[in-house]
Amino acid sequence: MSSLTVTGGRRLSGEIRLQGAKNSALPILAASILSSGETVIANCPRLTDVEAALEILRHLGCRAEFSDGTVYVDSSSMTGWDIPDSLMRRMRSSVIFLGAILARTGQATLSMPGGCELGPRPIDLHLAAMERLGAKIDERGGNLICHAPGLKGARIDLATPSVGATENSMIAAAGAEGVTLITNAAREPEIRDLGSFLTALGVRVRGAGTSTVVVEGGRFRPYARHRVIPDRIAAATYIAAVAAAGGRIVLRGVCERDLTAVSDAFRQMGVCLAYRGNTLAASAGERIKPPLTVTTRPYPGFPTDAQPPLMAACLRAPGTSVFVETIFENRYRHVPELTRMGADIKVDGRVAIVHGGNPLHGAIVAAPDLRGGAALIVAALTAEGETRIIETKHIMRGYEDIDRNLQALGINAKRVED
Numbered sequence: 043m044s045s046l047t048v049t050g051g052r053r054l055s056g057e058i059r060l061q062g063a064k065n066s067a068l069p070i071l072a073a074s075i076l077s078s079g080e081t082v083i084a085n086c087p088r089l090t091d092v093e094a095a096l097e098i099l100r101h102l103g104c105r106a107e108f109s110d111g112t113v114y115v116d117s118s119s120m121t122g123w124d125i126p127d128s129l130m131r132r133m134r135s136s137v138i139f140l141g142a143i144l145a146r147t148g149q150a151t152l153s154m155p156g157g158c159e160l161g162p163r164p165i166d167l168h169l170a171a172m173e174r175l176g177a178k179i180d181e182r183g184g185n186l187i188c189h190a191p192g193l194k195g196a197r198i199d200l201a202t203p204s205v206g207a208t209e210n211s212m213i214a215a216a217g218a219e220g221v222t223l224i225t226n227a228a229r230e231p232e233i234r235d236l237g238s239f240l241t242a243l244g245v246r247v248r249g250a251g252t253s254t255v256v257v258e259g260g261r262f263r264p265y266a267r268h269r270v271i272p273d274r275i276a277a278a279t280y281i282a283a284v285a286a287a288g289g290r291i292v293l294r295g296v297c298e299r300d301l302t303a304v305s306d307a308f309r310q311m312g313v314c315l316a317y318r319g320n321t322l323a324a325s326a327g328e329r330i331k332p333p334l335t336v337t338t339r340p341y342p343g344f345p346t347d348a349q350p351p352l353m354a355a356c357l358r359a360p361g362t363s364v365f366v367e368t369i370f371e372n373r374y375r376h377v378p379e380l381t382r383m384g385a386d387i388k389v390d391g392r393v394a395i396v397h398g399g400n401p402l403h404g405a406i407v408a409a410p411d412l413r414g415g416a417a418l419i420v421a422a423l424t425a426e427g428e429t430r431i432i433e434t435k436h437i438m439r440g441y442e443d444i445d446r447n448l449q450a451l452g453i454n455a456k457r458v459e460d
């Protein structure tokens with residue numbers, strides 16, 4: 043088990059290249075099995091979640107290699123259709139493989155994905171979408187046994203704009219005969235990126251990134267190449283770091299369009315964000331103000347994944363910040379850990395009231411989940427003394443080279459093997 047030590051009190055100064063988007067790479071890796079050919083996926087972040095996805099591809103019989111930010115998948119020799127419990131447990135979002143395996147093989151056996159740190163993670167919308175396309179799904183002994191000898195295009199009305207259910211629907215529809223209409227689709231940039239990848243595979247996709255997506259299944263090209271979009275949540279996390287610690291950083295390879303709600307929130311705090319092409323200069327002075335109420339919403343609203351790091355940055359802003367978490371029911375697990383550092387935060391259900399401006403002190407804290415761990419790093423930047431963050435395996439799921447990036451930004455940060 044490794045931990046991360048961070049010494050607070052330094053202003054940030056430096057430049058880093060932003061990683062490719064984890065939440066775009068994962069569905070694209072799943073979709074790579076649709077064609078029985080080769081796909082090359084560039085700008086893929088080196089993360090444990092990506093490694094878990096490659097393990098699943100190899101388990102299915104594909105060749106999957108990661109080299110210097112590029113993944114090479116050859117699914118011509120794919121024979122499998124099951125994802126065993128051990129692999130399902132390594133990555134909660136493994137359910138994203140369901141549509142692709144069904145479309146490629148006509149069957150799929152997955153162990154029921156458990157909940158995760160954020161609370162129960164239902165997949166009812168995923169399963170309902172697969173059934174709309176003609177799949178028969180049984181639950182036996184904790185496994186999902188799915189059969190779909192031939193998926194047929196259909197209308198899929200999503201009850202909530204679920205990111206994963208939208209992605210599974212698009213991927214399965216790509217392998218279905220005929221046209222599929224998906225309504226109330228999620229509009230996240232990662233959906234748009236999946237649509238671009240499917241198009242590169244030869245699929246006709248319209249409206250990816252809007253509430254209504256049309257997919258025309260059919261033949262696939264034997265080869266496709268794609269470059270993953272920048273990770274907007276990693277960008278939000280590094281902006282939160284400079285908001286908390288002060289100083290000036292430059293992020294290379296950002297996409298301003300994907301960060302509108304995030305930029306608005308940090309600008310309300312007095313953080314200066316200057317975008318020039320795909321480069322962002324972010325700076326903050328001695329004093330920042332609390333943002334107005336922050337309510338998480340599906341895209342284009344404020345992203346739930348950026349709520350924990352933003353909350354940590356608010357601890358330096360004298361005054362009261364109010365957070366309303368509307369997406370996940372258990373997304374304040376970082377609060378008890380922040381409290382150990384001296385934070386004054388009151389949680390009541392989905393609402394968190396942050397009283398910023400109190401000095402924080404270093405402590406030993408445990409990363410409760412991926413973005414909660416990021417919040418602890420942000421808080422440690424302003425804490426007096428050293429903070430030791432344990433359970434960093436959660437952080438490694440989503441932040442490439444986090445220790446080296448913090449060092450490049452002038453922070454005394456070290457990963458230590460416990």
Ligand code: EPZ
Nearest residue numbers: 065135163164165166167168204205206207347369370412
């Ligand atoms: C994706 O998760 C992201 N993960 C999450 O990022 C992100 O927080 C989330 O979208 C929201 O933006 C990946 O892309 C790998 P949802 P996903 O389906 O698809 C409910 C991170 O930190 N729901 O949009 O699982 C669900 O309970 C991770 O990088 C159903 O009720 O999210 C939640 O309340 C954390 N039934 C809401 O919808 C379903 O079948 C949104 O979930 C599916 C979802």
